[in-house]
Amino acid sequence: MKILVIEDDASTGAYIAEGLREEGHCVDLIADGADGLVQAAVGTYDVMVIDRMLPGLDGMSLVKTLRATKNATPVLFLTALGGVDDRIEGLLAGGDDYLVKPFAFGELSARIAAIARRPPFQDQPTVLTAGDLRMDLLQRKVTRAGRPIDLLPREFALLEHLMRRKGRVQTRTMLMEAVWDIHYDPQTNVVDTHISRLRGKIDKPFDTELIETVRGSGYRIVE
Template sequence: MKILVIEDDKTTGAYVSDGLREEGHSVDLFTSGSEGLIQASVGQYDVMIVDRMLPGIDGVSLVKTLRGTRNRTPVLFLTSMGGVDDRIEGLNAGGDDYLVKPFAFGELSARIAALGRRPQMQEAPTVLTAGDLEMNLLTRKVTRAGQTIDLLPREFSLLEHLLRRKGRVQTRTMLMEAVWDIHYDPMTNVVDTHISRLRSKVDKPFKTELIETVRGAGYRIDS
């Protein structure tokens, strides 16, 4: 496999790179986040090993940036930040696996092999649909029955979240976390208010309602 290692600690970087090369892998090593991001963007790799604490740009931001450009190369975070919240943050940022230092090279090798065996992810869709509603993620244009619908940024994010999970109920808590990045219940009706505004634009002017209220659970788009 061709592997990109982004690790600023020279001892760890050399240890990992040399070990992987001994196993027959092709390895490129970079010691700064900014240089690693550039290489990850232009190179073709099977797996990336990324430290979290990097100069230039930190590992989490690096992976978020790559995922934002639809780079789906599997990422293993290799870091001393081993708290539960740290692991959750890394995985939510787009990491596929998380290994805490100090580590056994055998475990690292096994995890890399497992990531390399995963089937390639299909390219993320650029257009989401439900019935006669269409959302273009590249142009950020929303239309229904051929009519353009103007949405505010938060309304767009809310509709996108529902469309990506078409057929699945999304609770208010799920929506608060995904759209507003609020991870506790602030006793607010912000979700219901925005759903109402969204419906006034994508449902009320048309014959068929797409946004369904699931009583006692949340909201769903089925079509």
């Protein structure tokens, strides 16, 4: 594979490049974020390994720029920032995987191989729409008729699930398992409560209702 490594720490960069070359890969090593963006734009790579903290342009901004220009090359973020929020932020910015320093080279190699096998980034939509409702998955923003709508994380996840299955009925059991990762408990009304909150934000202020109740079945998003 042809791999671009963007890492400003000289010893870490050399360690990664040497190990990958020993495995038979062709590696370009860049130490600056801005230079790395240019190289990523003009070169053709199978995978990119990008540090989050870079001079010139940070890794997060670099990847967001690549995704905005439809560059679908799989990205593995490599960083010392290992908190859950940091990992989530990196993945939402367009990263395909996230490896925290210090790391074992064997794991790095395995993760590179894994993301190289995944479907390309552009196969997955980053913007979902239903009528005048728009959800930007990368920016984590929702608007309707151009008006911004503030959603809590669980509300966002619930709306995303419905919008990805636009026009298809989603039962309460499906929603509980997909959004809350638990089997449906008939004693809880958590789904109905969150649907009601969503309606209050994306339906009630507007003339047309997009969240439809299918009596005896569940809910769905309609155009």
